[in-house]
Amino acid sequence: MSIKYAILGFLTRESLTGYDLKKRFADSDVLYWSGSNNQIYRSLVALHDEGLVTRAIEHQDDAPPRKIYTITGVGRDALRDWVLTPPEPPEVRHHFLIQLAWADQVDAGELNALLDQYAEEVHIKLLMVQEQAHRSIEDFPPRTSREATLRRAVAERWEAIYAEELEWVRRLRQDL
Amino acid sequence: MSIKYAILGFLTRESLTGYDLKKRFADSDVLYWSGSNNQIYRSLVALHDEGLVTRAIEHQDDAPPRKIYTITGVGRDALRDWVLTPPEPPEVRHHFLIQLAWADQVDAGELNALLDQYAEEVHIKLLMVQEQAHRSIEDFPPRTSREATLRRAVAERWEAIYAEELEWVRRLRQDL
DNA sequence: CTCCCCATGTAACACGTTACATGATTTG
DNA sequence: CAAATCATGTAACGTGTTACATGGGGAG
Numbered sequence: 001m002s003i004k005y006a007i008l009g010f011l012t013r014e015s016l017t018g019y020d021l022k023k024r025f026a027d028s029d030v031l032y033w034s035g036s037n038n039q040i041y042r043s044l045v046a047l048h049d050e051g052l053v054t055r056a057i058e059h060q061d062d063a064p065p066r067k068i069y070t071i072t073g074v075g076r077d078a079l080r081d082w083v084l085t086p087p088e089p090p091e092v093r094h095h096f097l098i099q100l101a102w103a104d105q106v107d108a109g110e111l112n113a114l115l116d117q118y119a120e121e122v123h124i125k126l127l128m129v130q131e132q133a134h135r136s137i138e139d140f141p142p143r144t145s146r147e148a149t150l151r152r153a154v155a156e157r158w159e160a161i162y163a164e165e166l167e168w169v170r171r172l173r174q175d176l
Numbered sequence: 177m178s179i180k181y182a183i184l185g186f187l188t189r190e191s192l193t194g195y196d197l198k199k200r201f202a203d204s205d206v207l208y209w210s211g212s213n214n215q216i217y218r219s220l221v222a223l224h225d226e227g228l229v230t231r232a233i234e235h236q237d238d239a240p241p242r243k244i245y246t247i248t249g250v251g252r253d254a255l256r257d258w259v260l261t262p263p264e265p266p267e268v269r270h271h272f273l274i275q276l277a278w279a280d281q282v283d284a285g286e287l288n289a290l291l292d293q294y295a296e297e298v299h300i301k302l303l304m305v306q307e308q309a310h311r312s313i314e315d316f317p318p319r320t321s322r323e324a325t326l327r328r329a330v331a332e333r334w335e336a337i338y339a340e341e342l343e344w345v346r347r348l349r350q351d352l
Numbered sequence: 353c354t355c356c357c358c359a360t361g362t363a364a365c366a367c368g369t370t371a372c373a374t375g376a377t378t379t380g
Numbered sequence: 381c382a383a384a385t386c387a388t389g390t391a392a393c394g395t396g397t398t399a400c401a402t403g404g405g406g407a408g
Contacts, residue, residue, distance in 0.1 A: 003395090012278065017358095017360090019357095030273065032270075033396075034398090036398075037361065038398090039395085041362095042361095076281070079281070080281050083275050087294035089298050089338070090269060091208060092208070094208075099263060102181075102185040105255070149352065150280060176325065193388090213390090354408090355408085362399100363398100363400075366397075368395080375388095376387095379385090
């Protein structure tokens with residue numbers, strides 16, 4: 001369920017090398033994969049085997065050859081099919097709430113410090129997704145007004161997730 | 177980062193068998209692990225090796241022996257230490273937002289159907305976490321008022337996550 | 353001269369899921 | 381009689397992370 005479609009998504013905008021894709025993933029918090037070499041290069045090989053991308057090899061005498069991947073018609077169809085697969089609710093791995101659920105054993109000072117630390121972390125995340133949203137719109141301006149609406153909605157949702165988390169933890173801090 | 181502490185958490189309330197723990201995980205959406213046999217039985221062996229739990233074997237002639245696990249003092253300390261480890265923001269694997277980001281290729285009818293399906297799924301999740309929160313409080317009433325506050329805060333957060341997701345998708349449906 | 357960027361990839365490990373395997377007792 | 385519940389576990393697989401390995405070019 002899978003990074004492969006995220007790669008195909010990027011390739012709809014432009015042809016890219018594995019290295020380029022790695023940077024795209026590294027720059028993005030909302031695409032939650034680490035984007036490690038292993039995953040990307042393996043996925044590209046698989047996508048190529050399945051005929052969803054083509055590979056152009058640009059030989060360079062003094063450096064390793066650049067392999068530039070381009071999405072195929074079949075690839076575009078596969079991406080479209082994936083977009084229409086039955087949607088699932090987000091999987092939220094909320095470590096901190098599990099920690100809190102067993103936090104009655106710690107003393108008040110430690111608990112406050114924990115909440116403050118958490119608020120700080122969430123705040124950083126919020127700033128990051130906000131900045132990414134701006135950069136994304138600058139770097140890849142939407143081509144249709146519908147795409148603009150969708151992209152705005154996606155960005156808003158990510159911002160709201162962290163903004164609401166931050167409000168919640170601050171409220172809890174007050175309540176205790 | 178890890179299921180082992182969730183197991184220790186359950187064991188602070190009562191001694192349990194692997195099978196009991198499996199049910200606890202299966203009943204819980206917020207503890208995001210599947211709670212498969214493999215994970216639980218392996219974790220229990222590891223916890224036992226580390227001295228964080230003790231194992232009492234209750235032999236039964238006609239059935240496999242029940243192995244009842246009890247948390248040790250060392251185990252309680254380990255759990256307490258874990259609760260105080262630096263908190264991290266939630267990891268949100270938001271499949272659907274990735275789908276939406278590339279959804280400009282589908283037609284309006286399909287997109288609406290997709291959003292409706294998604295709203296339905298999220299609604300179901302919301303009902304589930306609400307029901308779980310009630311059951312949890314009935315089955316394991318909090319022992320201190322501080323624990324009650326914490327448990328309420330945790331439950332509220334889970335409900336809010338899905339409630340806000342639902343509002344968001346309904347708003348987007350209107351906007352399109 | 354060192355560090356970062358470009359550009360490729362492999363190997364080992366950790367984590368998690370599904371399916372397999374066994375067998376008694378209770379419920380419909 | 382079939383299915384679910386109790387109770388244990390193993391095997392195979394899939395996914396994802398970290399670390400390893402190589403090597404040229406440019407910036408400070």
